[in-house]
Amino acid sequence: MKPPVFFDEMHSGGGVRAAYDRYAAWLHSVPQEVLQQRHDQANSLFRTVGITFNVYGEEGGVERLIPFDIVPRILSAEEWAIVESGVIQRVDALNAFIADVYNDQEILRSGIIPPELVLTNDAFRPEMLGLKVPRSVYAHISGVDIVRIDAETFYVLEDNARTPSGVSYMLENRQAMMRLFPDLFGAYAVAPVSHYPELLQDTLRAVAPRGIEDPTVVLLTPGQYNSAYFEHAFLAQEMGIELVEGQDLFVDDGNVYMRTTRGPRQVHVIYRRLDDDFLDPLAFRPDSALGVPGLLAAYRMGRVTICNAIGSGIADDKAIYAYMPEIIRFYLGHEPILKNVPTYTLRKPDDLAYALDHLPELVVKEVHGSGGYGMLVGPAASKAEIAAFRDKIKADPDGFIAQPTLALSTCPTFVDQGIAPRHVDLRPFVLSGKKTRVVPGGLTRVAMRKGSLVVNSSQGGGTKDTWVLEKPNARSRR
Amino acid sequence: MLGRAADNIFWMARYVERVENTVRLLRATALSALLTESADGGDDDTVWARPLLLTGRMSDFLARYEQLTSGRVMAYMLLDRDNPASVKSVLARARENARATRYLLTNEVWEGLNKTWLTIKDLHYVSLQRSTIDDQLDWLTERCFLFRGALFGSMRRDDGLHFANLGLYLERGDHTARFLASQPERASATDDPAAKVREYYEGTALLKALGSYRAYRETFASNLDFTRIAELLILHATVPRSLRGATDEIVNSLRTLNPTADSLKAAHELQYRLQTVQIGHVRRVGLRAFLLDFSKELDEISAQIQRDFMMVQ
Known part of the structure; x- marks a missing residue:
């Protein structure tokens, strides 16, 4: 080559x-x-x-x-x-x-x-x-x-x-x-780029539930040990909105509130930096301590907007x-x-056969992977790495796609x-x-x-x- | 603001104040050690025991070290991460609380505190010895002043600032009370000239430890006298480290936050007691009992503030 x-x-x-x-x-x-x-x-x-x-x-x-x-x-x-x-x-x-x-x-x-x-x-x-x-x-x-x-x-x-x-x-x-x-x-x-937080704020306010003139927007973070915590704090500060964790929010009678020093305050838009799975222990992962019980129900009633939407x-x-x-x-x-x-979807037999034949030229990614974890960069990989990846693909072709490098x-x-x-x-x-x-x-x-x-x-x-x-x-x- | 964020700001300010108090305590201890040496040939052990006793770390210290030496105590109280009362440990907690709530802090407050932490994080005893300890203590004191300057100079006059103020003055009032209570009971000096001299040096060390030497000089046109020192540090509203000064600040912040809070009622009662009591009366009931009682009251107000404003669940 x-x-x-x-x-x-x-x-x-x-x-x-x-x-x-x-x-x-x-x-x-x-x-x-x-x-x-x-x-x-x-x-x-x-x-x-x-x-x-x-x-x-x-x-x-x-x-x-x-x-x-x-x-x-x-x-x-x-x-x-x-x-x-x-x-x-x-x-x-x-x-x-x-x-x-x-x-x-x-x-x-x-x-x-x-x-x-x-x-x-x-x-x-x-x-x-x-x-x-x-x-x-x-x-x-x-x-x-x-x-x-x-x-x-x-x-x-x-x-x-x-x-x-x-x-x-x-x-x-x-x-x-x-x-x-x-x-x-x-x-x-x-x-210039520094007006981004203004645009973000404007965007979040624009999608408040119908009839809310002056929505309360919050940013929901998994907490300060999350890898992107700095960014969550930064954006909340720039927009002047509260940075909340799941424990700061609760749902009562279909409305979402945050616990403030002056009592409960209703929340209308949640910019969440938390995956779907963790948002509501009643609806998704029951072991999630990061989410808000009843949030999905409030969302489905249209009382609160979740950004990005669940399921996006x-x-x-x-x-x-x-x-x-x-x-x-x-x-x-x-x-x-x-x-x-061009993407080879390895659940298709033809694509799978092609990919297995051309692994040294391809990049192979897990369908649900992110952050550069669990991927093969063919041209940069050793023979042993390619062989090991070949076995992983064969074990679960549906879990992978391949692309030319x-x-x-x-x-x-x-x-x-x-x-x-x-x-x-x-x-x-x-x-x-x-x-x-x-x-x-x-x-x-x-x-x-x-x-x-x-x-x-x-x-x-x-x-x-x-x-x-x-x-x-x-x-x-x- | 969020109850949890209020809690974080409260503790951030409280821990920074604790750092400053610890530094003052170490400086005062070093000064006393010099004085005792020159006065009667040295009872160094008891002097260096004071910071450990006051912070409740004596048994832990003795379990780990055989000898009470100035170097060991300094290292233990400044840099030991296994000692939760060390400056390094307390600063770590201050910074954790600031980080959790940094979206509410101005950049001046956060970056100043973060810089302090980043510097002390990498400081070890060897490097401490290389510079003089006094320089390090000066630097730490300056950083604490910088923190307060940034806090009061850049933060909005809003709830966040009031919760910081509460943390600061609860910690300060408590420290002054417990520091005074830890002093040996002293009668006012007799006419014995040697006792007079000792009273002068000990009184100076005590006032300097609480940053109130000038305040004494400006308030009383008389020689140093332990009864007057107690009066100054307990009852004088104009002294920033006095019990009365701290209590007034707590009352003001609570009144702004919520005029009907239970914590305000308790703080009011404490303030009233300090406004009306005479120093002679305090001495009759016993200075130490009075001070420890004050410290307990502050603990209760602190707990009530948590209930009034910061209930997480």
């Missing part, structure tokens, strides 16, 4: 791409020590602010920093226009799909998606059948993971319609960059992913703007040896309330290890600030 050629986002054939021109000039003029010093400064900044995450499988209370890279990832206005329209289209289709499978099920009846793939799916929640939710929005906050392989081609790697995280890094990374490199922000017109995970299931182009055409009548990665683009990154290319992806955060919106950019994740294609923080990935450049006179037009 010849080595793949990766798209370098900064350089093209000896030159520098237009979006990076001033940055590249600056970078070449700055001594290595200065970069090292800014890098250290960034680390101590993040530590003081407390932007840490807890790693699963380690002792409780272990807080780690996600590596932050001081080299920004820069997208031109034109590139962003493609991504923006593409993710909005995608999320609109996801919401239409969820509304449909819990109501009329036209897409199943039309034969576009095999009904059993939806109806017997673990992420499908029969409790949601026939329930009308405000504005027919289910996935209020979505994260769409995007990779690019050349100048024009963007692929969606996966959709996250449950409780996508990472937006606080997008916001804090920008804060840090503005503090560390004020001059660069003078040289570039970078589209059906839309980001990896088995459903393969049908996304069809889903977009079916509900919106348009061609998909962003590409879908994409040649992820690279972006210059500050590593021990200096500046070197590393693979990146992009997660824009899409908000759906009255309408569907996205702040320019998102979270760029970077595989810090040389050659690695896995960008997840749990697998040693880092993050970068993502700059979307404004059109030359966009500023003056505002």
Whole structure:
């Protein structure tokens, strides 16, 4: 096999791409020590602010920093226009799909998606059948993971319609960059992102139960030992809403209340960062101490809105992913703007046979996996790893999908040896309330290890600030 | 605000105040140790026992160490994670409470406290010896002042701040009362010049331990005198570490939070007693009994605050 050629986002054939021109000039003029010093400064900044995450499988209370890279990832206005329209289209289709499978099920009846793939799916929640939710929005906050392989081609790697995280890094990374490199922000017109919490607040308020003029919105967290606790606290603080745990809420006569120092106060919208299974011990996992007994009943009575809706995970299931182009055409009548990665669904015998024959070239993922756990990256795996994975697949073909290994683009990154290319992806955060919106950019994740294609923080990935450049006179037009 | 969040803020402030009090206690102990050495050749053991007795850690300390030395006590009270009363342990709890409720805190409050924690977390006895202990104690005191400055300078004048204020002054009142109660009973000095000198040095150490030396000088135009010191630290409303000063703060915060709370009634009664009692009367019933009774009252008010505002279930 010849080595793949990766798209370098900064350089093209000896030159520098237009979006990076001033940055590249600056970078070449700055001594290595200065970069090292800014890098250290960034680390101590993040530590003081407390932007840490807890790693699963380690002792409780272990807080780690996600590596932050001081080299920004820069997208031109034109590139962003493609991504923006593409993710909005995608999320609109996801919401239409969820509304449909819990109501009329036209897409199943039309034969576009095999009904059993939806109806017997673990992420499908029969409790949601026939329930009308405000504005027919289910996935209020979505994260769409995007990779690019050349100048024009963007692929969606996966959709996250449950409780996508990472937006606080997008916001804090920008804060840090503005503090560390004020001059660069003078040289570039970078589209701002810090109004995200405003948009989020606006989105959550827009989906309050009917008739509630001034809704009380809360953020429901599993607690301070959750890996994303920093983000929960950060967003609650930015929006000025209460950060509640299950024990702070109770349901009485179909209404949800929180326990305050001045007695019970009714809650109308819950932005939950807790999985479906843990939301209500009476309806889902009875052993959940994190949830609120009776919450599902209150939700079904329309007294409270849960964001994202229970059961929205059906839309980001990896088995459903393969049908996304069809889903977009079916509900919106348009061609998909962003590409879908060809996906082999290993429950199909033909796909299974192909995948088993081509494991060294493929990426194989668990259908219900996330966070980069339990996946095989064929080209990077040893023979023994491939053999072991082959056995896992054979034991449970339904549990896996396979995709060709994409040649992820690279972006210059500050590593021990200096500046070197590393693979990146992009997660824009899409908000759906009255309408569907996205702040320019998102979270760029970077595989810090040389050659690695896995960008997840749990697998040693880092993050970068993502700059979307404004059109030359966009500023003056505002 | 959420009852649980109120509880977190209350304990955050309470623990930071405890850190400052512990630091003051250690500083006062070090000072007394120097004085006793110069005065009568040293009864170092009993001096260094005081911080352990006051925090109830004596038996644990003796179970782990054979000798009561200044270095051991300092290390044990500052940095020992197995000692729940050490500065490091108490700061860890302050920071845990802050972290649980950081969405309600301003960045100044959270980041200041987090920075203090991150610095002391990695501090070990070896590095403590390298710098002078006094520098470390100064630094810790400054961090506590910074915390309060950030708290009162950046937080909204709202329930959260009042719960922090309650935690701070309940802890402070309790500490002053128990610290005074731990002092040996002293009669006012006779005309014996040697006793006069000792009264001066011991009185100075005591006042400095409670940050009230200047307050004494500005309030009384007389020599140091134990009865007046007691009067100052118990009855004077203008002294920030006095029992009366702490009680007034507790009453004010509770009144703002809920004018009909049971905890306010109890605090009012305590305040009334301090407003009307004379120091002569206190001495007649027994200073120590009076102080321990005050400390018990504060415990009950603290428990009632939990019932009035923070019931989780």
